[in-house]
Amino acid sequence: MSKGRLEAFSDGVIAILITIMVLELKVPHGADLAALHDMVPVLAAYVLSFVFLGIYWNNHHHMLHITTRINGKILWANLHLLFWLSLVPVGTAWHGEHPTATAPAALYGVIFLFAGVGWLILQSTIIADQGAGSPLAAAVGSDVKGKLSALLYATGIAAAFVRPWISDVLYVVVALMWLVPDRRIESKLNE
DSSP: OOOHHHHHHHHHHHHHHHHHHHOOOOSSSSSSGGGGGGGGGHHHHHHHHHHHHHHHHHHHHHHHHHHOOOOOOHHHHHHHEEEEHHHHHHHHHHHSSSTHHHHHHHHHHHHHHHHHHHHHHHHHHHHHHHHSSSHHHHHTOOOOOOOOHHHHHHHHHHOOOOOOOHHHHHHHHHHHHHSOOOOHHHHTTTT
């Protein structure tokens, strides 16, 4: 399989996930701006999830751009990542509808923690196939940002059992860390 086909499939899945999320948004019941007040938590969850999916989409593109070949292990690792991302609309809807509840805030973090683990597995699988001297291996290095993200997600999950809003703050911090495309990989694109 070509990496173009893998990237096109992944792009399609992510586009469908974003579409599902936006279709879950309901029209406000009133005709004034005050009617939007009740939608604020739902919109906030949507925006954060949209940003996360955008980050995955962007970085996935960059990672595959410096990947030279695709094998069966990489295909399965990619599907594993997409599985966890496919749960984002459910976690988003539940957390948006119950923004102060423990279980939705924790589940939201669990989904993104395991999506992050899926990313690390995909990344490691590509590096194992392409070698320690590959552009991806050089770009990733010790991957402090990836490990810190996992730690923040895990902390957010635990914080949901104390104060769910703390979880949200930690999830936003992770998104902000990754909002700019991964410069480690972008620098390898220009070599």
